[in-house]
Amino acid sequence: MSKVDSRRRRGGLRLACVALGLTVMTTACGGGGTSSTGDAADSGKPAKTSMSVAAGAIAENIDPDAPSAVVVANYQTVKNVYEPLVRFGYQANDADLGGGLKLDTQKVEPALATSWEYADNAWTFKLREGVKSHAGNEFTSADVVWTYERSKALAATGALLWTKFMGVSAVEAVDKYTVKFTTDGASPMLLATMAVASYVRPIDSTEAKKHVTADDKWAAKWLGENAAGFGAYAISDWQRPRSITLQPRPDYWDAANSGNLAVTTQAVTNPAQRLNALTKGDVDIALGLTPQQVTTASQNDSLTVVKFNANTRAFVYPNLDDSNIADVKVRQAMWTAVPTKDIIERVYNGDAFELKSPVSPYIAGYTDEFFRYDHSMEKAKALMAESSKPNGFKSELYYSSEEPILQQVAEILKSSWAQIGIDIQLKAEPNAQLQTRNFNNHDIPLYMEDLGATEVPDACSIGALWAKGGIANSNNYHDDTFNKAFEDCLDQVEFADREPAMKQLQKAAIDNPMVIPIVGLYSTTVIRSNVQNLAFDPSGATPYRTVTVK
Amino acid sequence: MVRYATVRLITIVPVTLALMILTFIVTQLLPTNPAVVAAGPLATPEQVAQMEARLGLDKSIPEQLVAFLGRLFTGDLGQSIGTGNAVIEDLVRRLPSTMVLTTSGVLVGFVLAIGLAVVTANRERGVLASVGKTFGGLGSSVPDFVVGPILILLFYVAIPVFPVPIGQGGSGADVPAVTGAALLDAVIAGNGGAIVDALTHLALPSLTLALCYAAPIYRVAVSSIEEISRRRFVDYVILNGGSNKLRWRYVLENAFPPILTMSGLVYGLLIGGAVVVEAIFSWGGIGEYAVESITGNDFFAIQGFVMVTAVLSMLIYLSVDLIHAWLDPRTIKRSAS
Numbered sequence: 001m002s003k004v005d006s007r008r009r010r011g012g013l014r015l016a017c018v019a020l021g022l023t024v025m026t027t028a029c030g031g032g033g034t035s036s037t038g039d040a041a042d043s044g045k046p047a048k049t050s051m052s053v054a055a056g057a058i059a060e061n062i063d064p065d066a067p068s069a070v071v072v073a074n075y076q077t078v079k080n081v082y083e084p085l086v087r088f089g090y091q092a093n094d095a096d097l098g099g100g101l102k103l104d105t106q107k108v109e110p111a112l113a114t115s116w117e118y119a120d121n122a123w124t125f126k127l128r129e130g131v132k133s134h135a136g137n138e139f140t141s142a143d144v145v146w147t148y149e150r151s152k153a154l155a156a157t158g159a160l161l162w163t164k165f166m167g168v169s170a171v172e173a174v175d176k177y178t179v180k181f182t183t184d185g186a187s188p189m190l191l192a193t194m195a196v197a198s199y200v201r202p203i204d205s206t207e208a209k210k211h212v213t214a215d216d217k218w219a220a221k222w223l224g225e226n227a228a229g230f231g232a233y234a235i236s237d238w239q240r241p242r243s244i245t246l247q248p249r250p251d252y253w254d255a256a257n258s259g260n261l262a263v264t265t266q267a268v269t270n271p272a273q274r275l276n277a278l279t280k281g282d283v284d285i286a287l288g289l290t291p292q293q294v295t296t297a298s299q300n301d302s303l304t305v306v307k308f309n310a311n312t313r314a315f316v317y318p319n320l321d322d323s324n325i326a327d328v329k330v331r332q333a334m335w336t337a338v339p340t341k342d343i344i345e346r347v348y349n350g351d352a353f354e355l356k357s358p359v360s361p362y363i364a365g366y367t368d369e370f371f372r373y374d375h376s377m378e379k380a381k382a383l384m385a386e387s388s389k390p391n392g393f394k395s396e397l398y399y400s401s402e403e404p405i406l407q408q409v410a411e412i413l414k415s416s417w418a419q420i421g422i423d424i425q426l427k428a429e430p431n432a433q434l435q436t437r438n439f440n441n442h443d444i445p446l447y448m449e450d451l452g453a454t455e456v457p458d459a460c461s462i463g464a465l466w467a468k469g470g471i472a473n474s475n476n477y478h479d480d481t482f483n484k485a486f487e488d489c490l491d492q493v494e495f496a497d498r499e500p501a502m503k504q505l506q507k508a509a510i511d512n513p514m515v516i517p518i519v520g521l522y523s524t525t526v527i528r529s530n531v532q533n534l535a536f537d538p539s540g541a542t543p544y545r546t547v548t549v550k
Numbered sequence: 551m552v553r554y555a556t557v558r559l560i561t562i563v564p565v566t567l568a569l570m571i572l573t574f575i576v577t578q579l580l581p582t583n584p585a586v587v588a589a590g591p592l593a594t595p596e597q598v599a600q601m602e603a604r605l606g607l608d609k610s611i612p613e614q615l616v617a618f619l620g621r622l623f624t625g626d627l628g629q630s631i632g633t634g635n636a637v638i639e640d641l642v643r644r645l646p647s648t649m650v651l652t653t654s655g656v657l658v659g660f661v662l663a664i665g666l667a668v669v670t671a672n673r674e675r676g677v678l679a680s681v682g683k684t685f686g687g688l689g690s691s692v693p694d695f696v697v698g699p700i701l702i703l704l705f706y707v708a709i710p711v712f713p714v715p716i717g718q719g720g721s722g723a724d725v726p727a728v729t730g731a732a733l734l735d736a737v738i739a740g741n742g743g744a745i746v747d748a749l750t751h752l753a754l755p756s757l758t759l760a761l762c763y764a765a766p767i768y769r770v771a772v773s774s775i776e777e778i779s780r781r782r783f784v785d786y787v788i789l790n791g792g793s794n795k796l797r798w799r800y801v802l803e804n805a806f807p808p809i810l811t812m813s814g815l816v817y818g819l820l821i822g823g824a825v826v827v828e829a830i831f832s833w834g835g836i837g838e839y840a841v842e843s844i845t846g847n848d849f850f851a852i853q854g855f856v857m858v859t860a861v862l863s864m865l866i867y868l869s870v871d872l873i874h875a876w877l878d879p880r881t882i883k884r885s886a887s
Contacts (some may be wrong), residue, residue, distance in 0.1 A: 054716065057842075067588060070633025155597065174567030224634060239727050240643055241633075242717045242834040268716050268832045277709070282714035432847030436586045440598060499756055 001472040003349050031226050048549040051531070052283040053265040053542070054274040058244045061224040062235075065151050065158035065199045075198040076265075076541040080246055081134070082201035082229030083253075085113040085125055085144070088457070090535055090546065097522070098306035099537040101546055105364040105457040106495060108191045112139060112202060112230060112253075116191070118493050123190055127177040131253045133204035134227045134234050139172035146205035150218045158199035164464050164471055165193040166200070167490075186493045192364070192458040197540060204228040232258050232545040242267050246544065258545035259533075275526070276459040278303065282527045284549055287542070291405075297526040308536035310523030311360040314409060314450035316397070316516040317438065320476045322445040324395055329387035330422075331513045335373040337380035337416045343519055347408045351524060355517035358509045360463055362538065364495065365459025365502035370510045377419055384420045392421020398437070401428035406448060409518060411450075413515070439474045447475075450521060457538055459502035460489040466514045475514065482508035554882045555872055562864050573856045574618050575851060578611065578852035581687040588631045605849075622857065628850030632842055637854035641836055645858070646731035647718065648835030651828065652820040654752055655759025660813050663764040667771035668798070671817065672779055689765025698758040698830040705754060713750055716832045720748030730834075759824060763816050770812040774805035807878050814870030821866070822859035 059077035061068045068074055089107035093100045113125040131139035148171040151158030162168045167187035174180050183190065194200060203223065211222035222228075227235050232254070233246035245264040252258060266283070268274045274286040275293045279300060289297065297303045316334075318325040325331060343379045344352045353361075356371035384390060397413065399406040407428060424446070429437075438447045455461060461487025465472035485508055488501035525542070527534055530550040535543050585601040602608045604618050605628075613857050621628065629636035670682030705711045713719060721733035723740045733752060736744035778784065778801045825837030832838075836855060843851035875881045 060632075060640070063634065066634045068630075068632065071632065071634075074634065120657055156601065201875075239732070240730070241839075242732075242832070266832070267834060269838055270827045270832065273716060273830070275700075275830060277714050277716055280707070280714065282716070430582070430845070430847065432587045432845075433582045436581075436583045440583060440586045440595075 007479075028498075046457060049260060050262040050264065051285070051544075051547065051549050053263060053285045053287065054263050054268040054277050054283040055287045056267070056269065056274075058236075058241060058267045060263050062227060063223040064201055064203065064229075065154055065156050066220060067156050068223060070157055072540050073267075075539060077235070077244060078198040078201070078230075079537065079539070079541045080233040080263075080544055081227040081231040081235065082198060082203070083131075083231040084111050085127075086116070086191050086195050086326065087111040088192075088195045089227035090388065091539060092105075092299075093306070093308060093536065097308065097485065098304055099310070101533055102173045102308055102535060103457065103538065105192070105362060108195060108293055109258065114234055118186065121183050121185060123181040123183060124174065125179050125181070127179060128253060129177055131230050132251045133207060133230050134249070137205040137206040139204075139206050139230050140176050141153065141179040142176075143202045143205045144179045145171050145173050146208070147200065150203065151200065151343050154219060154220070154371065156199075157168050160471065161197050161200055163195055165461065166190040166198075185490050188490065188493050188498055189421055189456050189458045189464070192461075193456045195454075198539070198541075201231075201455060202231065231401070233263070236262070237264075247535055248545070259548050261544060261547055261549060262545070263544045263547075275420055278526060278528065281528065283530045284531050285534070285542070286526045289526055291347075291351045291525070294351055294526060295349050302529055304527050304529045304531070305524060306527060306534055307351070307524050308523035309360070309362050310536070310540070311362070311455045311538045312521040312523060312540070313355060313360065314352075314406070314448065314518035314521065315358075316413070316518060317447045317449075317475045318513075319440065319442060319445050319447070320514075320515060322336060322395070324389055324393040327388045328512050330384050330389055332373065332514060333380045333383035333387065333420055334417060334422065335513055335516045336376055336383060336502070338373075338518055339375055339412060339416050339421050340517065340519060341375065343409055343412055346412070347405060348521065352519040352521050354537060355520045357506045358466075358513075358515055358517060358522065359459045359506055360455065360457075363455070363457045363461075364457055365499060366422060367459075367503050367506055369503070370507040372510070377416075380420045384422075389421075392423065394423045394425070395445045396425045396427050397446040398427045398429060398434055398444045400431040400434060402431050403450065406450060409450075410448060412519070442474065442476070448518070450518075455538060460486065460498060463489055463505055466509070470499075473514075479508050479512045482512070482514075551875065552883065554875055558868055558871055562868065565864065566861060569860050570619060570622055570857065571615070573853050573860075576614050576856075577853050578614075580847065580849070582847045584631070584847065587847050587849070599685070615877070618853075627854035627857065630843070630848055630851040632846045632848045632851065637850050640839060640851065641854055642666035643730045644834060644836045644839050645691050645834055645862075646729040646734055648821065648824065648828070650682050650703050650718075650733050650752065650835060651733045651755055651833055651835060652759065652817060652824050654822065655763065655824070655827075656813060656817045658756050658759035659764030659767060659816070661737075662760055663768035663771050664734055664809065667768055667775055668802075671772050682768070686765055686769050686772070689761060689763075689768065693826075694758055694762040695826050695830065698755070699828055701754050701758055702830075711752055713747070715751070715754055715835060717746055717751065718742075719751035720744040751831075751842075754776040755809040755827050755833060758827050758830070759820065763820060767809060767816060771809045774808045775801055778805045796815065803877075807874050807881075810873060811870060816864040817870075821862050822855070 032054045055073065057073040059074045061074055062077050062215050063069060064078045064082055086108050089104045089109045090101040090103040091101040095271045111392055112128050112131060113127050115126045127139065127141060133139065151162055167184045168181045169184055170182040172180050207228045208219040210224060211219040232248060232252045234249050236243060236247040237245040243264055243266045244493060245262060247262050248260050249257065271289050271293055275289055275297060278286040291507045294305055298305045301495060308390035318331055320326050344350060356368035359366045397410055398412055414426055438444050463527065464470060466477050467483050467486040482505060485501050489498050489505060493496040523536060523540060525534060532548045533546045535546040537543050555703050585607055588597045588605065589601040606614060625638055626797060630637050632642055633640055653789055666682055670678050673679040673823040702715050706715050716734035720736040725735050725741050725744045728735050728738050733748035736748045784797060784801060786801055822837060822840065826842055828835045828837040843855060
């Protein structure tokens, strides 16, 4: 699925000079473990009704299915103002990761739909009655149909989801409150996709149609600037590009179970400045801090570091058209030679975890039972000796020049892979340029990135990414066992029935790696200690309806 | 004067056209396919081809150039890949913020430089002379990414005189976003509290720019004042019993044109060059937009930024020339000859 725009996700400008200047300041104000306000969690205080968030950027366009909808700052707002048909429930996050809430990816709950059933290549949803949009229009099946037709016409990310992940070929209104999705087979990822993806959330078609013009048949211009959904929040103030304030909607269908916090998000380009404002108590949540800043924050009693086991991962994508890397033994050797623990400690200050499957651990169907690449140089050398390249080879590892942290990872990999005879030349290039080369030109032998993905939290989804014709298969991966397992996965609706196929998919992906996993990165947010019930969204966006501030 | 202004204005046209063509050529040289960036990393080759057609990138280079120039003349700078908005809208939304910041920075720097030049000119020794030399030297050598954080450390962290140095303050539901610059919007709304809030947010970034970019103005002012002070007409004023005030009036009037020219140069430079200060204070101006666009290979946004800042800089230089000519009419004669 669509990848997060790294420059937005990581807070935009990374001018080394700015970082240099602000390092002094961060150390001075944040490193001492004290706060000028010092208002640690105080359960005796009444809950606040507003909260301030410092993020790298704020939404600039909130059309749920615009090309720019893949930018995290945009869908951060979209996810809070638009509501899905179904959603995942939450469960308590691990206490040693800072608490909060995390998705329960096996528990799909009703949202705008109250019930659903699958039969004969069709999913039928009963819609919740009496739900009002931002404009006060009632939610009906016509909204779902119009949203689908719009996605299809715009042919952007939404269209990709409707077809590749949800397998939907048609959407029709059965009656005012019933909608039927015709699917290609069982489409088992349909519910999970709906639950997490912002691109397919129903739009208030009654309102949007009022703003259709001859040049803009799907009201893209108007929807980019106005909320027309059925979600928990409305936009009360929007000072682009500096700040946006979301106000909880009293007529939200689940208002009784949601928080009442008005949330103002300010664009704070420099992450050191975000930490600075958080430490001083001028904001309640800071997003997108660097590992070093997180370490600094963790020493401050008035701050809490909350980590979620996320889907942001550092992977090396081997181009399987490259004869050196095509041999499976070579890739196995490379994976075995990755000094994961070293990278976690030296580069990420412990703020990362080992990957034992290409599937993220929080995803339904994840298993680590087939993992067999514990770091061992002896084993890696043995694998190389068995490969078609026993004497090693020269290659090139490309990564974004805008990601200084990847430079450190690359240097460690170079050193480690040199020990098994693979002489790697490091090549840092601008991210956009690399995207062209990797996804369009396919002329990069090894490509490393550490982006997150708004991944469908279902282990079958790796099939949609890397099986034959998969949308992420830019490295020309082909494995018959993997393809067969994906087909099996798509045949079943119930989780229990699909679980063997999910395992088989992961086993195939480990036996014949399409990627060389380096580390998984926690989605880390630093909050004032009086902020509670912060929830995790795998896309990196923060849903606000669960949050309370004492 | 009118003829001079008209001629100067007309000379902008070919320069602007050349700039447009140069901008087009430079962005064509970028080693990236903008359609790939716009279509997203997981787009299929068919989607990339569709995007190329949508952006007009499937046409020949001359056809693209004609289309580019045609769009520019209608004010269409294309659509930003990063924000999803029309580039012209993005720039219009951010430009007032940058103008407020740079204008205030240059004004504060101008006052600081002139004031310091008046008290330090013609002094070789003493505390004031040292202060002047230090300012003239350090002002050019200590960069804004050091001065900004130091000011924050002093006046927000250590002695909390100013509010959190994030953004422009002054906004809120009762201050409608008209221009996009908080100070201007607060003034338009007539909201006193918002004006004060916006001014306190403006203070540190403005002072940072002033401290970092006033040094050249100061050095020109000092040398100009010293040079004029040595002229015979100044001695003549004193010998005729003219007051010190009258002497300074003559000195400053005659020293002013080169100071103005330097201030104009600094102002023009800062329109697109205050990016670091904008980043430090999360100002939300066009400088930050430019860096975001460059790092994201946001093709049309880069073109739009270059065009707008170049045209604005040229207009500023034109204004400075006209003021210069108004102050010193000999300029017009020299230009004519």
